[in-house]
Amino acid sequence: MPYDLDKLNRHCDALGFTATRESVDALKVTIWDGVTLAFLNLVEESDTLIGFEGTQWHTHGNMILMLDQANYVELSECELLTGIKDGDIVVVERFVDSQLEDRWVAHKLEPFDIEYIEPGEELRIRRLR
DSSP: OOOOHHHHHHHHHHHTOEEEEEETTEEEEEEETTEEEEEEEETTTTEEEEEETTSSOEEOSSEEEESSSSOEEEEOHHHHHHHHHHTSEEEEEEEETTEEEEEEEEETTOOOOOTTOOTTEEEEEEOOO
16 A cells, blocks of 8 residues: 555654655655655555665665564554654664665664674664754
């Protein structure tokens, strides 16, 4: 089912996020300066996509985020933005040799497996609250 981008735009206004309607099928939400989360309705593919500008990470449909090894939470696009605003959802950034390689969202309770971090690799976890 496509995202209701008009509703999402109104929700962004209520949360205090700046949202820009790029087209009838695209809404970009500024989380922080330089960090933009895009919501897209892919009409030809009958699909939806959420992803951060400038990174490869993306997901389709509702968000499924791990809480621990066996539990997860499923969030709609509006619940995702509310979670970011409330601090329950964090933005994780992966840097390699000081260069941003990827950015994604995670629940604040998700256990991070850092056993396999390589030399020069860094994870930064950003939270609004």
